[in-house]
Amino acid sequence: MQCWYVYLMRCADDSLYCGITTDVERRLKEHNAGTASKYTRSRRPVCVAAAGMVADKSAALKLEMAIKKQDRVHKIVYLEAHTSNLR
Numbered sequence: 001m002q003c004w005y006v007y008l009m010r011c012a013d014d015s016l017y018c019g020i021t022t023d024v025e026r027r028l029k030e031h032n033a034g035t036a037s038k039y040t041r042s043r044r045p046v047c048v049a050a051a052g053m054v055a056d057k058s059a060a061l062k063l064e065m066a067i068k069k070q071d072r073v074h075k076i077v078y079l080e081a082h083t084s085n086l087r
């Protein structure tokens with residue numbers, strides 16, 4: 001069974017990008033290469049602000065949507081409260 005992570009990337013313009021993955025380091029490289037998302041492509045470089053493990057892909061998708069509804073100040077706090085193994 002794969003481990004799923006919900007992550008927040010801090011972009012060069014200090015904005016936050018939320019996503020899900022099975023490999024945070026690989027996804028970071030993809031974002032910095034410009035192949036991961038249109039949003040981060042124009043805001044490179046990005047770094048991992050936070051990442052936490054969840055039970056499965058379904059839980060990751062639900063948490064990602066919930067985090068995206070939070071305001072900037074509460075995104076990392078919300079991620080910390082709903083995941084284990086926060087980085």
